[in-house]
Amino acid sequence: MDDIDRKIIDLLAEDARRSLTDIGEYVGLSASAINERIRRLVASGAVRRFTIDAAPDAMGRPVLAFVCLALAADTDEAAFRAFAATHAAIEECHNVTGAWSYIAKVRVASLPELEAFLAELKARKFIARSETIIALSSAVEASYTPKPVSP
DSSP, X not given: OXXXXXXXXXXXXXOTTOOHHHHHHHHTOOHHHHHHHHHHHHHXXXXXOOOOOOOTTTTXXXXXXXXXXXXXXXXXXXXXXXXXXXXXXXXXXXXXXXXXXXEEEEEESSHHHHHHHHHHHHHTTOEEEEEEEEOSOOSOOOSOOOOOOOO
């Protein structure tokens, strides 16, 4: 991956619908050369997917919480990971260092729905203990923050 590839990724991160011609104008390449570079970036795994950024409130999921989880000693970790990967409320789940096993970014419609999610974790006997932090607002939120791209 070279500097041009990094610029292409930054431009796509800002707007995945940006035209190949527009990207080419920024980096000084033809649209067909940009198309080939994007194809290679996807094939190599550097670009994993093209997606949208939907507003959580508009999607009916305004409550954001971070749930710190300490897995129970007898938890089947593979089963927990499969649960986390498929549960609709979990946007992200990371294995972490320190006092917790995992931290999950959770979005739900309401506080009762958050309680139901926590009850489900307990009912499945995944956790020994947890701590839930509810976000009041977000100063910055993005999955990837590109550097400003200069022409």
